[in-house]
Amino acid sequence: xxxxxxxxxxxxxxDPQGEAVRHALGSLGFDGVEGVRQGKVIELELAPGTTEDxxxxxxxxxxxxxxIESYRVEMG
Amino acid sequence: MHAxxxxxxxxxxxxxxxxxxxxxxxxVSMVWHKExxxxxxxxxxxxxxxxxxxxxxxxxxxxxxxxxxxxLKKHVxxxxxxxxxxxxxxxxxxxxxxxxALRRNGNLKYICKPVGLRVETADSAFTAGYAxxxxxxxxxxxxxxxxxxxxxxxxxxxxxxxxxxxxxxxPNGSVQDIAxxxxxxxxxxxxxxxxxxxxxxxxxxxDGQAMFRALTDQLETA
Numbered sequence: 530x531x532x533x534x535x536x537x538x539x540x541x542x543x544d545p546q547g548e549a550v551r552h553a554l555g556s557l558g559f560d561g562v563e564g565v566r567q568g569k570v571i572e573l574e575l576a577p578g579t580t581e582d583x584x585x586x587x588x589x590x591x592x593x594x595x596x597i598e599s600y601r602v603e604m605g
Numbered sequence: 606m607h608a609x610x611x612x613x614x615x616x617x618x619x620x621x622x623x624x625x626x627x628x629x630x631x632x633v634s635m636v637w638h639k640e641x642x643x644x645x646x647x648x649x650x651x652x653x654x655x656x657x658x659x660x661x662x663x664x665x666x667x668x669x670x671x672x673x674x675x676x677l678k679k680h681v682x683x684x685x686x687x688x689x690x691x692x693x694x695x696x697x698x699x700x701x702x703x704x705x706a707l708r709r710n711g712n713l714k715y716i717c718k719p720v721g722l723r724v725e726t727a728d729s730a731f732t733a734g735y736a737x738x739x740x741x742x743x744x745x746x747x748x749x750x751x752x753x754x755x756x757x758x759x760x761x762x763x764x765x766x767x768x769x770x771x772x773x774x775x776p777n778g779s780v781q782d783i784a785x786x787x788x789x790x791x792x793x794x795x796x797x798x799x800x801x802x803x804x805x806x807x808x809x810x811x812d813g814q815a816m817f818r819a820l821t822d823q824l825e826t827a
Binding site for chain 2: 538542543545546549590591592594596597
């Protein structure tokens, strides 16, 4: 059983790494990239029966810093 | 005054911090991250700079959930003092003992250089040795020191005179030039600059010394 957690900086929190990627894409000639946000994906291998609720608790306690980051949990 | 300096795998300013306190006259205990309690009679817990747990996941995130940080939280809840410098500041925000968070520097670079700081308040045991408005020079050495807090938090910090230091020339993109801040009870201070690296003449300056002296004097008589 797996869960995939995507952690992103919240909208409104400046993402300097995303900005740097956007500039780099522009300098490679990729026009039309209006914004880049960079985040991280954390894949969890879970014992059978682990609930999405538990994964949400993991996000709240450790995997995301909810002061500046949002997260999304996908089970399966 | 008895200070406990926490040591995590990857801490690298722990000895410097201990020496700064010792030279100011404090007694210092080094406390390993796996301990679940602090030594008896600790007045202040100091969380040093470095790269606790290799900065994995987020700077300070894993340290904030280590056994010793449970004891740190209890110490602060009891009204104890705590000082977090650099990675220590990141740990204090991750434990939510201080509000806000430290993001990647705005220019994406690791910045290591002396910077000018304006002391914003002398109303704390940490800053009592300075005058409000005084400018001091203290080095920074970080990749993730770009302070962020939402507008409501910033308003509270300003209204309650809890911004301890601002950068004279903002090096990292921190909101409102914030370099260090106090908790609501003024007993917890987090700051990105390193006063322990500017605490004796051999360091090239002594502007950081007043913090360790003030803390040692004030907590001695407390």
